[in-house]
Amino acid sequence: MKKKLIEFPWEIVIIIVFMAMSVTACSRYTINFDEFYTMNWCRADWHEFFYEVLHDTSPFLYYYMVRPFAILTGQNIFMARLFSLAAMVILCLVGIFFVKKYYGRKAAVFYLAIICFNPFMLQKSTEIRMYVWASAFTLLAGAYCYKLLVSATRKNWIFFTLFSLMGACTHYYVVLSLVFLYLGLFAWYAFCHKKEEMKSWLICGLVTVAVYLPFLVIAIFQIRESSGNWIPDPGSRLAPLKELFYTGINGTEILYLLVMAVFTLMSVIVFLRTRKAEYYWSVICCSAIWGITAFGIVFGELVKPIMLSRYLIMPVCLLFLGICPVVKYINKYLVLALCFAFALASGIQYQSCVETLAKDHTVDMLQFARENIMENDKIVLVSGDDYLYNCTYYYIPQSDIYYTGDFQPEKLVNEEKMNEFWFFDSGEYMDPQEIAQAGLRAENYGHYQLGYIHFEVYKVKPLP
Numbered sequence: 196m197k198k199k200l201i202e203f204p205w206e207i208v209i210i211i212v213f214m215a216m217s218v219t220a221c222s223r224y225t226i227n228f229d230e231f232y233t234m235n236w237c238r239a240d241w242h243e244f245f246y247e248v249l250h251d252t253s254p255f256l257y258y259y260m261v262r263p264f265a266i267l268t269g270q271n272i273f274m275a276r277l278f279s280l281a282a283m284v285i286l287c288l289v290g291i292f293f294v295k296k297y298y299g300r301k302a303a304v305f306y307l308a309i310i311c312f313n314p315f316m317l318q319k320s321t322e323i324r325m326y327v328w329a330s331a332f333t334l335l336a337g338a339y340c341y342k343l344l345v346s347a348t349r350k351n352w353i354f355f356t357l358f359s360l361m362g363a364c365t366h367y368y369v370v371l372s373l374v375f376l377y378l379g380l381f382a383w384y385a386f387c388h389k390k391e392e393m394k395s396w397l398i399c400g401l402v403t404v405a406v407y408l409p410f411l412v413i414a415i416f417q418i419r420e421s422s423g424n425w426i427p428d429p430g431s432r433l434a435p436l437k438e439l440f441y442t443g444i445n446g447t448e449i450l451y452l453l454v455m456a457v458f459t460l461m462s463v464i465v466f467l468r469t470r471k472a473e474y475y476w477s478v479i480c481c482s483a484i485w486g487i488t489a490f491g492i493v494f495g496e497l498v499k500p501i502m503l504s505r506y507l508i509m510p511v512c513l514l515f516l517g518i519c520p521v522v523k524y525i526n527k528y529l530v531l532a533l534c535f536a537f538a539l540a541s542g543i544q545y546q547s548c549v550e551t552l553a554k555d556h557t558v559d560m561l562q563f564a565r566e567n568i569m570e571n572d573k574i575v576l577v578s579g580d581d582y583l584y585n586c587t588y589y590y591i592p593q594s595d596i597y598y599t600g601d602f603q604p605e606k607l608v609n610e611e612k613m614n615e616f617w618f619f620d621s622g623e624y625m626d627p628q629e630i631a632q633a634g635l636r637a638e639n640y641g642h643y644q645l646g647y648i649h650f651e652v653y654k655v656k657p658l659p
Contacts, residue, residue: 205304205534206295210287213311213320216541217280220548221321223273224557225646230323231585233258234275237265252421254410256364257325276321283320285331286310286512293338294519297473301530302522308534309515312541313451315439315508317548326505329369330512332362337480337513340376344383344472347392356399362509363407367414371490372483372510377403379479383472426500432492436484438504439511442543450536455511458518459485465521473520480517484510560643563652564591567640571595573616575655577602577624586645587619604633604655614657621650634658 268274295303339355362369384392440448459481466474491502602624640652
């Protein structure tokens with residue numbers, strides 16, 4: 196029994212289970228607020244695409260990667276989600292070909308379990324956003340950071356620089372994570388008096404800065420142009436970090452935060468006792484999330500909030516990779532118990548996702564729109580939730596949308612010359628008396644939804 200337990204292919208099982216959960220938990224029809232912009236840019240002309248990406252508050256690389264893929268797959272939302280899942284495959288391969296090779300099978304199983312079975316990855320692995328790709332580049336840079344500590348070859352420097360630049364061009368919080376890797380390498384070479392490696396580090400740093408400098412100018416432009424008002428004050432100092440691990444059951448985030456804190460402490464203790472490169476690398480990788488979180492807390496107290504939970508995904512994944520060397524000090528049965536605990540927490544989140552999908556009838560609205568809303572038909576929306584506007588604009592491009600602060604039928608008739616239009620009533624604005632006074636009548640076509648917004652659909656026409 197003991198031999199069978201050790202030889203059981205846990206790595207393959209974890210990957211297969213996660214991929215199955217990820218694909219079956221993602222929607223094929225709806226997009227969230229941020230995904231709308233990604234998909235909308237993918238179908239825009241090149242001039243508009245360049246303009247919007249330049250003015251967005253994220254670097255450009257992900258959009259340049261997903262746009263050709265979206266075009267080749269017919270702007271299919273589900274296929275665009277699979278593009279993000281492809282980055283998840285890279286994260287899994289890091290576990291198979293890097294973690295297992297250098298730190299053993301037990302560490303690889305632990306890494307795959309915690310990287311796959313956590314609440315945020317179930318969502319982000321199929322979200323049409325850059326976070327999983329940014330995490331993949333960060334972990335690849337982290338893996339080559341370890342290789343540079345033990346063998347500073349030219350090939351390792353090239354790949355480390357390449358993946359660092361790719362990550363930095365995918366999300367600004369990757370840049371913050373990379374600071375710890377670069378400084379960690381510098382401190383190690385300086386402490387060990389390795390002059391040749393110091394020269395290589397300096398060349399690598401100069402190349403990185405020189406190549407990234409144009410994009411740094413764009414970053415400064417974007418940051419200065421953006422107000423950052425979408426980042427609210429967190430409920431607590433660690434709220435952005437805890438939010439990554441929330442599930443339908445209170446307290447599940449404690450499991451992940453406890454593992455992160457305990458393994459970070461173990462990395463520091465083991466390094467101080469052994470002074471080995473692998474544990475020093477572990478400390479470097481673990482320090483990124485704690486350093487970024489501390490900086491975000493201080494900056495938020497003194498200036499304004501700058502942290503959202505999703506911004507921390509990259510350094511959190513880097514910590515998951517970095518704690519692998521100390522897994523060898525953990526009993527294999529405790530490792531399996533932790534892996535099952537991760538799977539249970541992810542399963543809770545999976546159930547919630549599936550239940551949400553079961554209640555989603557966006558496809559009914561899309562079918563209704565194809566059959567009933569003709570070219571240049573007018574749709575009236577009451578402002579208050581831009582998500583409904585985005586969905587209507589994206590899913591019903593054949594229509595003309597009128598976005599108003601309130602629903603005033605007489606104004607629509609007299610000032611806007613709209614005698615016939617569709618009205619998506621998401622807030623019980625329809626008043627039959629006001630409609631009649633404006634010389635109109637409204638026919639209710641039923642209750643529909645787009646994403647998480649529910650509304651009544653009315654066709655408003657002149658009285659006979």
